[in-house]
Amino acid sequence: MPLVNSLVSWYLKKRIPLIERMLQNPLEVQHEQLMKNIRFAEKTQYGNKYNFVSIKNLEDFKNKVPITNYEGLQPYIEQMMKGNQNILWPSNISWFAKSSGTTGSKSKFIPVTYECLDESHYQGGKDAMLFYINQNPESTIFDGKGLVIGGSHNVNKLNEESFFGDLSAVMMQNMPLWAHFLRTPELSIALMDNWEEKVERMAKATINENVTNISGVPTWTIVLIEKMYELTGKNCLSDIWPNLELYVHGGVSFTPYKERFKQLTSSSQLTYLETYNASEGFIGIQDDLKRDDLLLMLDYGIYYEFMPMSEYGKDFPNTYSLSQVKIGENYALVISSNSGLWRYIIGDTIKFTETKPFRFKITGRTRHFINAFGEELIIENADFAIKKACEKSQALLVDYTAAPIYNDDKHKGGHEWLLEFDKEPTDINLFIEELDIALKNANSDYEAKRYKNLAMQAPVIKILPRGTFNTWLKQKQKLGGQHKVPRLSNNRTIVDEICGMMTSVKQKRP
Numbered sequence: 001m002p003l004v005n006s007l008v009s010w011y012l013k014k015r016i017p018l019i020e021r022m023l024q025n026p027l028e029v030q031h032e033q034l035m036k037n038i039r040f041a042e043k044t045q046y047g048n049k050y051n052f053v054s055i056k057n058l059e060d061f062k063n064k065v066p067i068t069n070y071e072g073l074q075p076y077i078e079q080m081m082k083g084n085q086n087i088l089w090p091s092n093i094s095w096f097a098k099s100s101g102t103t104g105s106k107s108k109f110i111p112v113t114y115e116c117l118d119e120s121h122y123q124g125g126k127d128a129m130l131f132y133i134n135q136n137p138e139s140t141i142f143d144g145k146g147l148v149i150g151g152s153h154n155v156n157k158l159n160e161e162s163f164f165g166d167l168s169a170v171m172m173q174n175m176p177l178w179a180h181f182l183r184t185p186e187l188s189i190a191l192m193d194n195w196e197e198k199v200e201r202m203a204k205a206t207i208n209e210n211v212t213n214i215s216g217v218p219t220w221t222i223v224l225i226e227k228m229y230e231l232t233g234k235n236c237l238s239d240i241w242p243n244l245e246l247y248v249h250g251g252v253s254f255t256p257y258k259e260r261f262k263q264l265t266s267s268s269q270l271t272y273l274e275t276y277n278a279s280e281g282f283i284g285i286q287d288d289l290k291r292d293d294l295l296l297m298l299d300y301g302i303y304y305e306f307m308p309m310s311e312y313g314k315d316f317p318n319t320y321s322l323s324q325v326k327i328g329e330n331y332a333l334v335i336s337s338n339s340g341l342w343r344y345i346i347g348d349t350i351k352f353t354e355t356k357p358f359r360f361k362i363t364g365r366t367r368h369f370i371n372a373f374g375e376e377l378i379i380e381n382a383d384f385a386i387k388k389a390c391e392k393s394q395a396l397l398v399d400y401t402a403a404p405i406y407n408d409d410k411h412k413g414g415h416e417w418l419l420e421f422d423k424e425p426t427d428i429n430l431f432i433e434e435l436d437i438a439l440k441n442a443n444s445d446y447e448a449k450r451y452k453n454l455a456m457q458a459p460v461i462k463i464l465p466r467g468t469f470n471t472w473l474k475q476k477q478k479l480g481g482q483h484k485v486p487r488l489s490n491n492r493t494i495v496d497e498i499c500g501m502m503t504s505v506k507q508k509r510p
Contacts, residue, residue, distance in 0.1 A: 005142040008182075012130040019127070022299045023357045027323055034061065034303035037338055045087045046076060046342060058321065062343075067307075067317055067334060069345045070099075070108050080111055083159040088340030089113050095174065096164040097279040110279040112170050116339040120300040121171055124282025127297065128275050131287045132246060136271070141212045144243050145184040148172065149202070149216025149224060150191070165191075167279045184209050195220070195479050203227040213246040218257040219399065219484065221247070225264050237265050250275040253362070255383040256397045259390060260422055276362060280346045281337050284360065296358040298322075301338030306331035309349065312366060327352050330378070332366050349378070368488045372404035373413050373455050375446040377439070379487045385438035392434040393425035399469045401485050403495040405460060414457035416495055420464045428461065435459055464502070472498050 022029050038061065042052035050065045066072075076087045077096075085092055091113055099108035112121075133139050151166020165173070169191050172183075180187075185205040192198040203224060214221060229235055237244055247261075247270055254261075254274060261272075276284035276294055281302045284294030296304070304322065309330045311317035319334055330351050336342050347367065350360045364379030371377070382402060390397055398420040407413040417435070425431035436458050440447035449455040473479045486494060 002140070002143060005140050008142040009133055012126055012133065015123075015127065015130060018299065019130075022297075026298050026358060027321075029298045030303055030322055031058070033299065033301060034058065034336060037301065037303065037336060040338075041089055041340065043086070044090055044340075046340070050342075061336075062319070065336075065343050067319070067343045067345065069347075073341065073344065077109055077111060081109060081159065081162055081164075083161060088342070089115075089338070091115060093340070094162050095170050096162065097167040097170050098164050099279045108279075109164055111340050112167075112279075113339050114174075115301060116281060116337065117171065117174055119338060120281045120302065121167070121277060122175075123300055124275065124277055124285065124297060125171075128248060128273060128285050131285060132271070132273055132289070135289050136245075139245065140243065141245055142182065144210035144212035146182055146213045146215060147185075147202075147206055147209075147211045148183050148190060149214070149220050151193075167277070184211065199223055199227050203231055207232065207240065209241075210243055211241040212243045213248065214244070215248040217484065218249055218254055218261070221249070222257065222260060222264065237270070245269065246271050246273060248273050248275060250277055253379065253383045255387045256390075256400070258387070260396045260398075263396065278346060278348065280335060280341055280344065281339060283333070291359070293353040293359040293361050296360055298358070303336045305334035305336075305343065306350075307334055307345070308332075309366075322355075322358060325352050325355065325358075327355060330363055351380075364488070365486075367490075368486050370402065370404055370415060370488050370490055372406065372490060373449050375443065375449045375456065377415070377443060377446055377488060381439060381442040381446070382487055384442050385435050388438035389431045389435040390425075393427055393431040394423070395421055395425040395431060396423035398422050398466065399485050401469075401487060401489065401494055401498070403489045403492045405457070406492075412453065412457045413455070414460060416460045416462065416492075418462050418464055418468075418495060418498055420466060420469055422466075424463060428463070432459055432461055435461075462499070464498070468498065468502065472501060475501070 038052050038055050041047045047053070055061050055064060073088070080087050080093055081096060088111065093111050093113055095112040096109040097112050099110055129141070133141065148168065150168030150172050163173075172187060172190055185202050189198065189201045189205055192201065199220070207228065216224075225237065228237070228240055232240055234240055249272065254272070271289060273289065274286040274294060275282070282297060282300055283302070284296050286293070287295040298304075305319035306321075306325050307317050307319045309332060311319070312332050320331070325331065328351055330349055333346050333348050333350060335344055335346055337344075345366065347365055349363045349366055351363050352358065352360045361380070369376070369378050386397060386400060389395070400417060400419045402415050402417045405414045405416050436450065439459075440450060450458075469485050470479060473485065489495065
């Protein structure tokens with residue numbers, strides 16, 4: 001196996017000159033990505049509609065092609081799911097990633113082209129490992145296997161030749177044969193869609209494997225680790241997988257889960273590496289393990305535009321290119337990609353932390369925020385405040401969601417927080433106080449609305465029994481994979497559903 005480690009490391013390092021060019025010439029690389037995609041797709045149905053053949057530069061592109069969202073592209077995607085080709089992209093498309101960005105009643109099906117798989121999703125995974133081994137030259141990570149906690153896939157009934165599933169499942173299903181020798185468990189387990197059974201099968205199948213790295217969203221990774229401890233009677237990961245050295249995470253902010261991971265893996269020498277691999281494409285990697293931001297990857301077949309949040313929702317919003325962005329501003333991501341998405345608002349928001357090179361942090365979702373009273377609370381603020389409150393009250397969080405409490409004759413407005421803990425706060429009043437203080441420190445608009453309780457009352461907290469969020473996700477048929485509980489909602493739909501579910505359970509008890 002040492003030979004395998006050397007060969008894989010050598011193969012990955014061949015990419016270094018291209019990464020250096022991307023870092024040195026970001027604007028040139030981005031322009032190349034845009035024009036390559038336009039030229040390749042100019043004879044598609046969408047290309048003909050917006051006269052791609054006449055587009056010679058960025059100005060032409062922005063003047064001719066409209067900003068859109070999923071609803072705008074949905075009629076084209078539905079044609080593709082029925083088997084029609086050359087609609088948004090010229091190569092044949094038979095796979096669709098079922099987006100888990102929200103838990104709304106309507107699912108999104110994002111086309112996954114072979115170009116996007118090869119140039120974006122797979123390349124991103126390889127680059128993440130490259131950044132890791134460059135900073136850990138003594139690593140023997142490829143002497144063992146990567147435990148991939150992926151999703152599941154189903155056949156798309158509209159067309160027997162079309163398939164959909166979680167992005168991770170689509171990637172595993174289409175991996176080259178050699179890549180399967182570096183991962184575990186076998187596909188029949190990795191692609192199961194019954195998550196309770198899947199976690200148990202996955203744990204049993206990997207107990208005796210030489211697992212050196214784990215990839216997956218934090219929530220299900222924690223569940224798997226707890227299952228491993230239950231099956232083995234051990235409480236230390238290094239006793240089960242002595243060569244485990246890396247955890248690659250993404251999909252949700254790691255901030256609320258960090259303390260729980262530290263507790264579960266306290267005796268393991270585990271390095272954490274964050275990636276941003278959306279259904280629409282691989283976007284960013286934590287290239288420097290000493291930092292907590294991500295490098296924007298500019299040569300994966302994706303052209304980026306950045307919409308100031310003040311423009312979001314306008315009929316004709318203004319967008320910025322890389323040369324125009326500012327550090328610290330909140331932008332909605334707009335992409336034109338080799339998956340056939342054109343000036344597409346993917347629904348995530350970011351802010352740049354550096355522009356030489358372009359590094360950023362994910363700040364939330366365009367639809368996941370609370371702004372009922374002008375407080376403009378975003379997920380980044382909420383994750384920060386929850387982390388601080390947990391630290392101060394010695395709590396360990398499982399998950400949370402929050403929504404507005406609207407003004408009425410008896411009460412001022414405010415926010416209601418539903419929280420599920422692995423270890424509850426030592427003092428709930430201290431938790432509330434610290435949460436409120438941290439929110440004020442993170443968000444001046446929230447602080448202003450909370451001044452002397454004039455516009456908003458202090459946070460209202462409800463502690464849920466363990467397993468509540470999973471029960472709700474299961475009812476919504478969203479359990480497992482990359483599905484997650486929305487952190488913030490600007491209405492009470494989710495909070496009221498969960499509270500109603502709890503009331504119903506209590507009423508059924510004898």
